[in-house]
Amino acid sequence: MALAEQKNRQILDAAIAEFKEKGFLGASMDRISERAQVSKRTVYNHFESKEALFQQINACLFEKLKANLCIEFDADKPAKDELLRLGWAQGKLLLDAEMLSMVRMLLGEVLRAPDLTAKLNRRMDLVRIVASFLEGGVRAGKLSIPNTIVAAEQFLGMIKERAFYPQIFRERMISETEFAAILEDTVNVFLASYGARQPVTA
Numbered sequence: 001m002a003l004a005e006q007k008n009r010q011i012l013d014a015a016i017a018e019f020k021e022k023g024f025l026g027a028s029m030d031r032i033s034e035r036a037q038v039s040k041r042t043v044y045n046h047f048e049s050k051e052a053l054f055q056q057i058n059a060c061l062f063e064k065l066k067a068n069l070c071i072e073f074d075a076d077k078p079a080k081d082e083l084l085r086l087g088w089a090q091g092k093l094l095l096d097a098e099m100l101s102m103v104r105m106l107l108g109e110v111l112r113a114p115d116l117t118a119k120l121n122r123r124m125d126l127v128r129i130v131a132s133f134l135e136g137g138v139r140a141g142k143l144s145i146p147n148t149i150v151a152a153e154q155f156l157g158m159i160k161e162r163a164f165y166p167q168i169f170r171e172r173m174i175s176e177t178e179f180a181a182i183l184e185d186t187v188n189v190f191l192a193s194y195g196a197r198q199p200v201t202a
Contacts, residue, residue: 008046010036012060015053020105024054054109061102062125068093069129073136079143079195080187086133087159087183094163097173104168127152134194144196151194158186 014035018027027050033040047053068089073082093099130152137143145151162182167174174182 007036007038007042010038011043011046011053012057015047016057016102016105019054019057019109020101024050024109057102058106061099061106064099065090065093065126066129069126069133071133073133073140073142075136075140075142079137080191082137082142083155083187083190084183086130086155087186090156090159091163091176091179091183094159094167095174095176095179100167100173107168127156130156142196143194145194151190155186155190158189159183162186 011032014032015027017035018032022028022031029043029050030040032053033043036043047056069086071086071089127149131148134143134145134148134151134155138145138148159182162185163174163179166172
């Protein structure tokens with residue numbers, strides 16, 4: 001890892017810890033530089049402000065989510081197998097304690113400073129990624145979905161309702177076994193509505 005990249009990572013890690021402990025308004029660039037064990041000038045060379053740091057943390061989180069979910073529907077596989085694969089792509093992050101800690105910090109700031117976080121909402125970007133996966137299932141004849149955007153929102157929503165929000169607000173990690181059961185239920189409900197109907201033969 002290049003020195004500049006290493007310093008950037010140190011600053012981001014320090015900023016995450018500072019925002020989690022103090023919140024955005026209470027966070028200090030001085031303390032962030034101390035936590036990162038770099039000079040204040042180095043911090044400002046990488047990030048011009050606290051807001052720039054906060055925006056970068058959000059961008060890193062989104063890119064990690066996007067990287068996991070950017071997969072294509074395999075037309076040779078059963079629809080259920082592929083939907084389970086899509087769910088586990090999200091589940092890897094929902095079962096990551098460090099990732100959830102970052103999300104809690106960001107959501108806390110959404111509640112405290114809505115003006116700051118108004119431009120952070122990239123929910124529809126993730127919905128479109130999942131919709132693109134579902135469109136692959138439609139093209140393969142494995143799914144029958146009139147509106148993939150709505151279906152993507154429903155798929156993500158069912159998982160978040162039972163596997164994301166409980167962890168965020170109760171701060172209790174769910175196990176892989178629990179997530180597997182939630183995902184199985186989700187996929188079964190989804191296929192009951194959107195599974196391709198087989199033609200009836202005489």
